[in-house]
Amino acid sequence: MSVWDEVTGQPEAVATLRRAVAGAHRGAVDPQAFTNSWLITGPPGSGRSTAAYAFAAALLCPVDGCGVCPSCQQVRARSHPDLTAVATETVIIDIKTARELVSRASRSPMNADYRVIVVEDADRMVERTSNTLLKAIEEPAETTVWVLCAPSEADLLPTIRSRVRSIGLRTPEVEDVAELLVRRHGVDADTARRAAAESQSHVGMAARLVTSPEAWRRRDRALDGVLGLRTVGDAVRKAGDWLAIAEEDGKAASEDRNEREREETFRSLGLDPKQAIPRQLRGVFRELEENQKKRAKRATLDGVDRILTDVQSLWRDVLMLELQSGVSPVNESRLRDIESAARASDPARTMASIEAISVARKRLAANVPPALALEELLVGYVGRHAQA
């Protein structure tokens, strides 16, 4: 299976990157298709890093990213000697990391024709760091390829932006995500389609739903009864439920992620996860744990955010029905509730309920206690929709 098969629903981006790989070889027909510095942008869940590593694998593989050779397997494990993978979910790239990257970028590749450096969250580089990297990105060694990933071009310093060739990913189609879930996780087509729709084509979230029945149950619990709240008492109780669900969900998600990061850190240092940590590297793991602790404090808020995203999709379904848009609903399994909510409401009130979610998000960002922000939101729903 080719490494490109992993890049779901992005035919244009894949075509551009494949042309670049073809152009990267000596004596290529179209050398202009290749350049040394790239930026991959796209909405959350569109698969930016998947695309970046597919590109890296294809550049390093003797046969355009076959997906099965030792080189492709090493890229998948992030252990290829000519690949540097920088994932900074927890850490803002500091100046030390940046200098280390620049020094690696100047070395020649060991096995392949290129050395590839993937920076997964290039938007998290602070200005000082960016300037250190800038020179390296601006005048990369002929055999070094930089692949930066960020949500949008605007997230990078203009100086970097102007020096990279940019590729935009789009939100993949529900069908494409469903097909990937069937292929990667072996779930049946109906389950895959439902997960893809309910996660609104966010590949990572969709994968989480099909691999964690608990996560999926939490989503269902969060949405149960939201469209039918009739009293302030109901609203207050539901807000309490949401908070409990968000805590559970945040905790579960961060445990999964901590474990994954730990393994990735081992791999990126060339260590076996089962071996003891050499003394000189203990600092790296201490730093990782500290960052994970800091993030644990944010876990509940992340859980709240996921609930709000799901609730928004529910009201969007109501609105689409009211407008008779013919768009298929995100929450197909709740069609009866959605239909009766659409009958009881009208587009203006439904829009107001959708906008109230943005207001709640703003209040949360301004440090309003989640319990309060959620209660306000739900009490607002009762006021707006209880009297039909």
Ligand SMILES: [Zn+2]
């Ligand atoms: Zn290969």
